[in-house]
Amino acid sequence: MLNWLFIIFATMVIVPALLVATNRNPVNAAMNMIVSFVGLAAMFVLLETYLLAILQVLVYAGAIVVLFLFIIMLIDAEHAPRPKVLTYAASLVALAILSFGVIGLVNRSMEQGGFADISVDAPAASAYAFGVELFTRHILPFQIAGFMLLIAMIGVIVICRRELDATGTEETRS
Amino acid sequence: MNWTELSILLLKAVAMIGVVMTLAGYSVVLERKVAAWVQGRPGPNRTAPPLLGNIPVVGRLLTRMGLFQLPADGLKFLFKEEPVPGHVKKFYYVLAPVMSFVPAIVIMTVMPFGQFIDSTGQVATLILTDLDIGILFILAVSSLGVYGIILAGWSANSKYPFLGGVRASAQMISYELAMGLSILPVFLWVGGTLSLTSVVEAQAGLQWWILPQWTIIYQPVSALIFLVALFAETNRLPFDMPESETDLVAGFNTEYGAFKFGLFFTGEYAHILLGSAVFVLLFLGGWTLPGLPVLAGVFGAVISVLIFLAKVLFMVFLFMWVRWTLPRFRYDQVMTLGWKRLLPLAVANLIFYTVIIAVIEQF
Numbered sequence: 001m002l003n004w005l006f007i008i009f010a011t012m013v014i015v016p017a018l019l020v021a022t023n024r025n026p027v028n029a030a031m032n033m034i035v036s037f038v039g040l041a042a043m044f045v046l047l048e049t050y051l052l053a054i055l056q057v058l059v060y061a062g063a064i065v066v067l068f069l070f071i072i073m074l075i076d077a078e079h080a081p082r083p084k085v086l087t088y089a090a091s092l093v094a095l096a097i098l099s100f101g102v103i104g105l106v107n108r109s110m111e112q113g114g115f116a117d118i119s120v121d122a123p124a125a126s127a128y129a130f131g132v133e134l135f136t137r138h139i140l141p142f143q144i145a146g147f148m149l150l151i152a153m154i155g156v157i158v159i160c161r162r163e164l165d166a167t168g169t170e171e172t173r174s
Numbered sequence: 175m176n177w178t179e180l181s182i183l184l185l186k187a188v189a190m191i192g193v194v195m196t197l198a199g200y201s202v203v204l205e206r207k208v209a210a211w212v213q214g215r216p217g218p219n220r221t222a223p224p225l226l227g228n229i230p231v232v233g234r235l236l237t238r239m240g241l242f243q244l245p246a247d248g249l250k251f252l253f254k255e256e257p258v259p260g261h262v263k264k265f266y267y268v269l270a271p272v273m274s275f276v277p278a279i280v281i282m283t284v285m286p287f288g289q290f291i292d293s294t295g296q297v298a299t300l301i302l303t304d305l306d307i308g309i310l311f312i313l314a315v316s317s318l319g320v321y322g323i324i325l326a327g328w329s330a331n332s333k334y335p336f337l338g339g340v341r342a343s344a345q346m347i348s349y350e351l352a353m354g355l356s357i358l359p360v361f362l363w364v365g366g367t368l369s370l371t372s373v374v375e376a377q378a379g380l381q382w383w384i385l386p387q388w389t390i391i392y393q394p395v396s397a398l399i400f401l402v403a404l405f406a407e408t409n410r411l412p413f414d415m416p417e418s419e420t421d422l423v424a425g426f427n428t429e430y431g432a433f434k435f436g437l438f439f440t441g442e443y444a445h446i447l448l449g450s451a452v453f454v455l456l457f458l459g460g461w462t463l464p465g466l467p468v469l470a471g472v473f474g475a476v477i478s479v480l481i482f483l484a485k486v487l488f489m490v491f492l493f494m495w496v497r498w499t500l501p502r503f504r505y506d507q508v509m510t511l512g513w514k515r516l517l518p519l520a521v522a523n524l525i526f527y528t529v530i531i532a533v534i535e536q537f
Contacts, residue, residue: 027266027328034321054310062317063347069324070343073336127307127368 005046012039026072030065037061051127186302190282198443199244201490205443207240208494218243251436259330259429266329271430271437274322278444280315284308285451286371288461288479291470299371300475308370309361312452313354316407319445320346323409323416323426326438330429338425341505342416345406348512349413353403355520356396359527360389360456370452374460378467386464390457395523397457399516404453406512408445411497415505450489451482458485 016032016039023029037060044053134142203218210217218240226233226242236242258267286308288300305311320342327339361368364376379387390397406413417425427438454460461482462468468478503511 031266031325050305051307051310054307054314058310058314058317062314062320063350066317066320066324066343066347069321069328070340070347073324073328073340073343127310 006043009039009042009046012036013043027069030068030072033068034061034065037065051130183302187283190302191279194282194444194447195440198440198447199248200241201443201447202247202439203240203243204490205494205497206243208491209498212495212498221246248436251433254432256432256434261331262429263329263331266325267429268434270322270326270329271434271441272322273325274319275437275441275444277315277319278441278448281312281448284311284370285448286374286455286460287451287482288475289468290472290475290478291468293470295470300479301371304369304371307368309357309368309373309452309456312448313350316445316448317346317350319441322438322441326430327416327426330426332429334422334424335426335428338416338422338428342409342426345413345415345508345512348509349403349406349516352399352512352516352520353407355517355524356399356403357456358524359393359396359531362527362531363389363392370455370460374455374462377459378462378464380465383465386459388457388459388464393457393523393527395519396527397453399520399523400456401453402511402516404449405493405496406508408449408493409442410446410493412500412503413508414502415508418502420502446490446493447486450486450493453489454482454485458489460485 461478
C-alpha cells in the first residue's frame with residue numbers, strides 16, 4: 001500500500017518537475033510546479049511529517065506560485081523568444097554533469113551498504129518539536145536565512161524606489 | 175480498515191458536503207432577502223412549484239420566504255446551454271471553476287461542528303478528521319482557492335477577466351499575511367496548541383460568573399484583523415476587487431455561464447460559510463455557550479451543533495449586512511489598507527500579546 005502510494009506520489013513530483021523545465025508556456029510551467037509541490041507535500045505526509053507537508057502547501061503552492069503567476073501575467077511572458085543554440089548546448093552540458101554526479105553519489109552509497117532507512121520518527125512531526133528544534137539547535141541557519149531575506153527585501157526597495165524631482169512629481173530612477 | 179468502516183466514513187463525508195452545500199445554496203437566497211430588507215423591498219417572493227406552492231397556509235408562507243428560489247435557480251444553472259467562447263484557453267477555462275470549488279470541500283474535513291458526550295462522560299468532537307494542526311490545514315488549503323480565480327481571469331483571454339485575475343492574486347497574497355498573523359495570538363492565548371477543538375474548549379468557561387471566555391473579548395484587535403482579512407479572502411464587498419461589476423463587467427467570471435458560473439457562485443458562498451465557521455471557532459466560542467456545559471447524550475450533541483450553526487449563520491448575516499451597507503473600496507485603497515494598515519497592526523498585535531502572555535505566565 002505504502003509502496004504504491006510512494007510510486008504514485010513520486011511520479012507526481014518528478015513528471016511535472018520535468019514539464020516545468022521543458023514547457024514553452026510559462027503558465028503551464030507554473031501549474032505543473034503546483035502539482036509537483038502538492039506531490040512533494042504528499043511525500044511528507046507519507047513520512048508522517050504533517051507539519052512540513054502543510055507548510056509546503058501553504059508557503060510554496062499557496063503563496064510563491066501565486067506570485068509567479070502574478071508576474072507571468074503582469075509582464076505578459078507568454079510570447080517568450082526561443083532560446084539560442086548556445087543555451088541548449090549549455091543546458092545539455094549542465095544536465096550531463098548533474099547526471100554523472102547523481103550516478104556517482106548512488107554508486108558510492110551502494111558500495112557503503114545502500115541508503116539508510118529514512119527515520120519515520122522525524123523531529124518535525126509536531127509543531128512544538130519543530131519549533132524547539134528551530135529555535136535551539138538550528139538557530140544560526142534560521143537567523144542567517146532571515147538576514148538574507150532582509151537583504152533581498154532592502155535590495156528590492158532600493159531598486160524600485162521613486163524619487164521626487166524638482167517639480168515635486170514622482171519619477172522613477174533610470 | 176474494512177469496507178463497513180470505509181462506507182461509514184464515506185457516508186459521513188457525503189452528509190457533511192450535503193449539509194454545507196445546501197446551506198451555501200440557501201445563503202444565496204438569504205443574501206437576496208437581506209439585500210431586499212436593507213433596501214426596503216420584498217425580495218424573491220414569487221417562485222413556487224405547482225403543487226407545493228398551493229398548500230393553503232404553509233405553501234404561501236414558504237413562497238413568500240423565497241425558499242423555492244434555490245431549486246429553481248439551481249435547476250436553471252444545470253439545464254442551461256453551456257456555451258464556451260471561442261477565444262478562451264479551453265483546458266484552464268474548464269479547470270478554473272473546479273479549482274475554486276474544491277478547496278471549500280476539502281476544508282470541511284477538518285472543521286469541527288459540535289461535541290458528543292456519551293453516558294460514561296467520554297468527550298468526542300463531531301468532526302471528520304481531528305487533525306492536531308487543523309488551522310494550518312485550513313489556511314493551506316484555502317490559499318489554493320485563489321488559483322481558480324487567477325486561472326479563470328487568465329484563460330478567458332480578454333481584458334476585464336484578466337484585470338480581475340491580476341487583482342485577485344495581489345489581493346489574496348496581501349491579506350493572507352495579516353490573516354495568518356492575526357490568529358497566532360489566539361493560539362498562544364489558549365496554550366500553544368494548533369487544534370481547533372482545544373481552542374473551543376478553552377473558551378467554554380465563565381470568568382467571575384459574568385465574563386465569557388470568548389477570545390473576541392480578550393483579543394478584539396485580532397478578531398477585527400481576522401474579520402477584515404476574511405472579507406478580503408472571500409472576495410466580499412467592500413473588497414470584491416476581482417469582480418467589481420462597476421468597472422470590470424463581472425471581473426474574472428465575465429466569460430462564464432451556466433453551471434461553470436454556478437460553481438464559482440456556490441464556491442464563494444461555501445467559502446463564506448466556512449470562513450464564518452472558522453471565525454466562530456476561534457473567537458466566538460464555537461459550539462459552547464458561556465457557563466452552560468454541553469449536555470450528555472445525543473440531545474446535547476444536537477444542541478451543540480445547533481448553537482454552532484446559529485453563530486455561523488449570524489456571521490453569514492454579518493457578511494451580507496456589510497455588503498449591502500458599505501461602498502466598494504478603490505483598488506489602491508485595498509492595497510494600502512492591506513500593507514500599510516493591517517499588516518503593521520497585526521505585527522504590533524502579535525508582539526503585544528506575546529509580551530502580555532509572557533507576563534501573565536510569570537505570575
